[in-house]
Amino acid sequence: MKEFHRMPQRDAASWGTVLAGCAKAGSWKQAVGLFDRMRAEGFRPDDMTLAAALSCCAHLGALEKGREVHEYITQSRPRPNVFLCTGLVDLYAKCGRVDVARQVFDSCPARNVFTWNALIVGLAMHGHGTVALEYFNRMLLLEGVRPDGVTFLGVLIGCSHAGLVDMAKRIFSEMEGRHGVPRELKHYGCMADLLGRAGLIEEAMEMVNKMPTEGDTYVWGGILAGCRMHGNVEAAEVAARHLLELNPQDSGVYSVLAGIYADAARWEDVARVRKLMDQRIARRNVGCSSITADH
Known part of the structure; x- marks a missing residue:
């Protein structure tokens, strides 16, 4: 400049x-x-x-x-x-x-595919999942444009917001075999969120176990959010453990897990998680100090 x-x-x-x-x-x-x-x-x-x-x-x-x-x-x-x-x-x-x-x-x-993606993702992000799917079908059937990873992310987000679980599972399963588009962590994360919202926690866990790579914060975060909605304590513990391995100082994970324990009236576990959070967050803060020097 x-x-x-x-x-x-x-x-x-x-x-x-x-x-x-x-x-x-x-x-x-x-x-x-x-x-x-x-x-x-x-x-x-x-x-x-x-x-x-x-x-x-x-x-x-x-x-x-x-x-x-x-x-x-x-x-x-x-x-x-x-x-x-x-x-x-x-x-x-x-x-x-x-x-x-x-x-x-x-x-x-x-x-081109980027024009289609801009519209499909925009529709999906603003809650117009059904309309996003209509454009996706038009893209494939009428225009013959080949979709890419962003296209499928938009479609899956649209399905998630519209609650179209079966449609999302079909599209997700066809990504690689039919369209030649490799699944990435962002696609798995979207599916984990969708299945979690629908209460299909075991199915989401099975999907994660079959992934070719380790899950990231989006994948496990989607499952934990689903566990919070549907009160699945066992899966929540697994998801929280993975999330804390990725980021031990994430206070949100502790709070969500404590809330799940509270809903299940497991008060000792609530106290344990809060104590663990205080210890880990305090340990991080102890490592940060400031010194004021007189001049």
């Missing part, structure tokens, strides 16, 4: 390069500020710059600023390319305006 500001002359390409770099580094507010300055100084952003600006607005939830970028695209790009279309769908989906995201999606002259 210092080198950029020292440049005696700047063109649209240099503005776009720096803006895209800020976006990639997660400096979204800075990137949006650069976009405004760029336009104020009379430079015309190219497609890469516009796509980066849309991505930053989406991450910030800056809907109004995103609408400004959309308006500029509408005026300057009669037929926006697939990258801009994807950025617009992602913007409105992330900001909760899934109705506008669908309108933009349906009007896109070209779409």
